[in-house]
Amino acid sequence: MVSNGGGNSGSKIRWGELEEDDAEDLDFLLPPKQIIGPDEHGIKKIIEYKFNDDGNKVKITTTTRVRKLANTRLSKRAIERRTWPKFGDAVHEDVGSRLTMVSTEEILLERPRAPGSKAEDSKAVGDSMAQLVKGGAVLMVCRTCGKKGDHWTSKCPFKDLAQPAEGFVDKPPVAEANMPGGAVKGAYVPPSLRAGAERPAGTEMRRRNEENSVRVTNLSEDTREPDLLELFRPFGPVSRVYVAIDQKTGDSRGFGFINFVNKEDAQRAIDKLNGYGYDNLILRVEWAAPRTN
DNA sequence: GATGAGCGG
Numbered sequence: 001m002v003s004n005g006g007g008n009s010g011s012k013i014r015w016g017e018l019e020e021d022d023a024e025d026l027d028f029l030l031p032p033k034q035i036i037g038p039d040e041h042g043i044k045k046i047i048e049y050k051f052n053d054d055g056n057k058v059k060i061t062t063t064t065r066v067r068k069l070a071n072t073r074l075s076k077r078a079i080e081r082r083t084w085p086k087f088g089d090a091v092h093e094d095v096g097s098r099l100t101m102v103s104t105e106e107i108l109l110e111r112p113r114a115p116g117s118k119a120e121d122s123k124a125v126g127d128s129m130a131q132l133v134k135g136g137a138v139l140m141v142c143r144t145c146g147k148k149g150d151h152w153t154s155k156c157p158f159k160d161l162a163q164p165a166e167g168f169v170d171k172p173p174v175a176e177a178n179m180p181g182g183a184v185k186g187a188y189v190p191p192s193l194r195a196g197a198e199r200p201a202g203t204e205m206r207r208r209n210e211e212n213s214v215r216v217t218n219l220s221e222d223t224r225e226p227d228l229l230e231l232f233r234p235f236g237p238v239s240r241v242y243v244a245i246d247q248k249t250g251d252s253r254g255f256g257f258i259n260f261v262n263k264e265d266a267q268r269a270i271d272k273l274n275g276y277g278y279d280n281l282i283l284r285v286e287w288a289a290p291r292t293n
Numbered sequence: 294g295a296t297g298a299g300c301g302g
């Protein structure tokens with residue numbers, strides 16, 4: 001069975017457009033439509049050519065008087081302007097057919113950063129911009145240690161040691177003693193942050209766990225993240241897999257990283273998979289050095 | 294032989 005799925009492709013004929021198209025096909029044989037006026041008396045002439053039913057060319061002249069709008073008094077200058085010949089793109093336009101014209105002028109837009117320019121430089125600029133004072137307040141304030149203008153929360157030297165500083169969104173608002181049930185008026189507290197919620201010791205509520213990072217090298221070109229996950233998952237919960245990709249070509253750079261939730265699992269994976277034959281290559285699996293920023 | 298992108302209040 002053949003179906004064209006309702007699309008416009010294929011040989012499906014749209015009859016509604018056919019007639020129009022046929023008429024247009026012959027138009028180029030005819031002299032262009034001429035519009036004269038309106039003159040100061042409001043007389044407008046339209047001279048156009050058409051093919052009649054017998055296929056003969058006929059000239060049609062239409063003379064109309066343009067009605068003046070009530071309450072409209074045209075100045076002498078305005079009346080005079082209407083007698084001017086059309087110019088520019090408007091010569092092809094009927095009188096009053098369009099109040100605005102589409103400009104075909106090329107306008108070049110300036111981009112703050114042209115593609116291919118040095119990303120390093122602009123990043124450095126961006127970071128220093130973040131430290132700039134806006135309305136008297138320093139923008140970059142670390143939410144972990146509270147230091148201003150030095151580093152972002154994610155780059156805090158204490159991010160793995162300290163609990164977030166007071167007064168930031170990581171902690172629920174302090175309950176007021178006089179509120180029933182210790183609730184803060186109007187403040188929603190997610191279940192995970194409510195009093196008495198399970199918070200296993202040693203578990204940090206970080207956005208991302210960069211701990212227990214394992215590097216795997218000597219991957220074949222076509223190893224992707226799902227493949228790595230499949231390979232490493234049996235050792236325990238994996239929080240992240242990453243395969244380095246060449247930004248230009250999109251090809252794998254032949255190495256990747258796996259983050260384990262538990263250090264022991266990572267160690268077992270290293271022990272088992274280092275030297276393991278995978279896709280006819282010998283994998284190298286070891287602890288990853290901390291990322292250099 | 295090789296050590297990741299991106300995200301900002």
